[in-house]
Amino acid sequence: MKFTRALYVFGFRKPHKTKSSNQNQSCIHTLFHQRPPQMNKFLCLPILATASNLAFALFFLRSTPGASAQGIPAQHEGVGGVSVCMNTLEEGSCQSDAARNISIEEAILASDDPNLKEMPDHNGFKAYVRPDISAFYQEKPGRKPSAHRFNGQAGKFINMTPERFNLYWDSGRGHGHFTGSANGWEATGTATFPTHKFFYGKTPDPNQALCSFEVKEGTSVYFCDPYGDDHGEPGRASVQERRNLNDLSSRDRDFWRKHKYNIEFGEDYKAFTNGVEWLGMYGRDPPRHKIWAADYFGQEHHVTTKETQFIEQPPWDELPSITPAARKEDEEVPLKQYRSPESTMNITLKAVSCAPRIFEMRNFISHAEADHILMLSNRTHELHRSSTGDSKQPSEHDNTRTSENTWVYRHETPIIDAAYRRVADVLQVDEALLRQRQNDEWPDFGTKSTIAEPLQLVHYFPGQEYTSHHDFGYDRMSSVHQPSRSINVLLYLNDVEEGGETSFPRWFNAETTGGLDVKPEKGKAVLFYMLLPDGNSDDLSQHAALPVIKGEKWMSNLWIWDPYKD
Numbered sequence: 001m002k003f004t005r006a007l008y009v010f011g012f013r014k015p016h017k018t019k020s021s022n023q024n025q026s027c028i029h030t031l032f033h034q035r036p037p038q039m040n041k042f043l044c045l046p047i048l049a050t051a052s053n054l055a056f057a058l059f060f061l062r063s064t065p066g067a068s069a070q071g072i073p074a075q076h077e078g079v080g081g082v083s084v085c086m087n088t089l090e091e092g093s094c095q096s097d098a099a100r101n102i103s104i105e106e107a108i109l110a111s112d113d114p115n116l117k118e119m120p121d122h123n124g125f126k127a128y129v130r131p132d133i134s135a136f137y138q139e140k141p142g143r144k145p146s147a148h149r150f151n152g153q154a155g156k157f158i159n160m161t162p163e164r165f166n167l168y169w170d171s172g173r174g175h176g177h178f179t180g181s182a183n184g185w186e187a188t189g190t191a192t193f194p195t196h197k198f199f200y201g202k203t204p205d206p207n208q209a210l211c212s213f214e215v216k217e218g219t220s221v222y223f224c225d226p227y228g229d230d231h232g233e234p235g236r237a238s239v240q241e242r243r244n245l246n247d248l249s250s251r252d253r254d255f256w257r258k259h260k261y262n263i264e265f266g267e268d269y270k271a272f273t274n275g276v277e278w279l280g281m282y283g284r285d286p287p288r289h290k291i292w293a294a295d296y297f298g299q300e301h302h303v304t305t306k307e308t309q310f311i312e313q314p315p316w317d318e319l320p321s322i323t324p325a326a327r328k329e330d331e332e333v334p335l336k337q338y339r340s341p342e343s344t345m346n347i348t349l350k351a352v353s354c355a356p357r358i359f360e361m362r363n364f365i366s367h368a369e370a371d372h373i374l375m376l377s378n379r380t381h382e383l384h385r386s387s388t389g390d391s392k393q394p395s396e397h398d399n400t401r402t403s404e405n406t407w408v409y410r411h412e413t414p415i416i417d418a419a420y421r422r423v424a425d426v427l428q429v430d431e432a433l434l435r436q437r438q439n440d441e442w443p444d445f446g447t448k449s450t451i452a453e454p455l456q457l458v459h460y461f462p463g464q465e466y467t468s469h470h471d472f473g474y475d476r477m478s479s480v481h482q483p484s485r486s487i488n489v490l491l492y493l494n495d496v497e498e499g500g501e502t503s504f505p506r507w508f509n510a511e512t513t514g515g516l517d518v519k520p521e522k523g524k525a526v527l528f529y530m531l532l533p534d535g536n537s538d539d540l541s542q543h544a545a546l547p548v549i550k551g552e553k554w555m556s557n558l559w560i561w562d563p564y565k566d
């Protein structure tokens with residue numbers, strides 16, 4: 001009997017069933033992903049002309065608030081108000097009487113991605129199946145993907161015990177190097193390479209390890225299971241001590257079964273997706289927030305925002321710290337006298353990679369804004385040696401990340417607030433989600449706190465770098481929502497004389513065995529997604545900050561979480 005079926009026989013709760021959108025929204029999968037009223041990709045709508053707002057209309061498309069079960073955020077999707085693209089679309093779409101029309105270009109819900117395909121035997125789960133490489137070049141099938149020179153990959157290590165363990169990298173020197181820790185039934189991980197060795201233990205002594213692993217090419221998921229007696233599964237650790245499943249509480253046995261099921265699901269997922277490892281926990285929903293399509297190299301999207309750029313830095317005493325709040329439709333942007341005279345700003349997102357999904361946005365912030373962020377770091381912030389891991393679980397300092405950094409909060413000045421509002425418009429999320437919310441804002445969302453991290457401001461001197469890594473983590477496997485970093489909007493704050501590129505060594509392409517190196521240019525933003533449209537973490541989003549060769553480099557990371565930040 002297949003393991004899955006055996007679990008059902010033993011009463012293990014079936015994973016959530018996905019229903020089509022016109023069925024009752026009763027399970028977690030669908031609760032999260034109710035669709036908003038269907039919109040066409042481009043809508044041509046007559047302008048709602050008022051004296052002060054001739055060329056602009058505000059759209060809030062909100063579905064009826066759904067029931068909130070177990071504190072689960074119900075879907076409240078919609079255009080966040082200002083992601084409106086005016087008359088910039090392809091010919092014929094809106095051209096007649098152009099001045100009286102506006103067009104909305106919409107990112108799509110992850111759950112509507114056209115490359116999601118239903119996997120048999122998994123209750124309607126739709127896996128993201130990467131298109132043939134030729135599609136990315138807008139050609140008929142026939143192109144061959146390039147092999148990568150770089151052979152790094154994700155390593156996820158699941159702790160299938162109720163106890164907390166540390167993960168150590170075993171470099172063969174007799175003691176392990178701490179890499180992260182994982183609570184019971186959770187996982188931790190790192191970017192790694194074939195033949196690298198790791199162990200789960202309570203001390204750095206490899207002889208006292210509970211589980212030891214050796215990384216194999218093509219296998220990213222490793223598990224430490226002292227309770228199971230299966231053998232030969234890829235990823236299984238060698239275990240020092242056998243344990244009896246009956247010694248676990250029934251709650252812990254359920255976790256164990258859930259992981260066993262997940263491993264089996266991962267094998268099916270890998271077969272179905274032609275070799276992509278499942279790095280999540282089965283039952284994770286697709287990302288809740290919208291994603292921009294990257295169907296081919298060079299694809300462009302156009303967004304217009306009211307959040308215009310500062311072209312001059314206001315005097316310091318006109319830059320108080322603020323409490324970011326919702327703006328009224330006709331409310332003017334603050335400190336208008338220091339901003340560009342236009343009433344709106346156009347932003348172009350250009351796909352530079354389809355897998356992973358990466359967009360460049362040139363001049364996303366102005367030079368004055370970039371200088372402002374740097375000035376803040378001088379005036380009010382102290383830089384510290386950077387660590388790896390996310391803010392909750394920083395790892396010890398090591399030579400993989402040699403830069404210094406600090407954190408800059410949205411409320412610190414109106415200019416930082418403007419950058420967050422612009423990011424919200426580009427991502428087509430309500431700016432309220434990128435801050436602490438009032439009780440009447442998104443009452444069904446489940447949390448009141450922001451889904452965005454503060455700006456992480458990073459400085460590199462020549463020789464400093466951040467070697468290849470992923471920005472996502474693996475903890476909170478036991479939560480059905482598995483909160484995860486999902487998007488990074490990276491801002492370059494100066495021009496670097498030489499080096500310092502952000503490199504994506506595993507980009508899927510048919511041209512080169514090398515990485516996609518994005519050159520830092522003052523004001524440019526890079527938006528990349530680290531979750532696939534099916535909710536899996538995207539191993540291809542691995543990236544590095546290459547060493548600065550000449551000059552220095554200032555950049556910032558703005559991470560957005562999905563479905564919320566825990």
Ligand SMILES: O=C(O)CCC(=O)C(=O)O
Binds near residue numbers: 471500544545555557
């Ligand atoms: O500096 C860069 O270009 C990338 C930095 C980065 O990936 C990170 O800080 O996570």
Ligand SMILES: [Fe+2]
Binds near residue numbers: 469470471
């Ligand atoms: Fe990163």
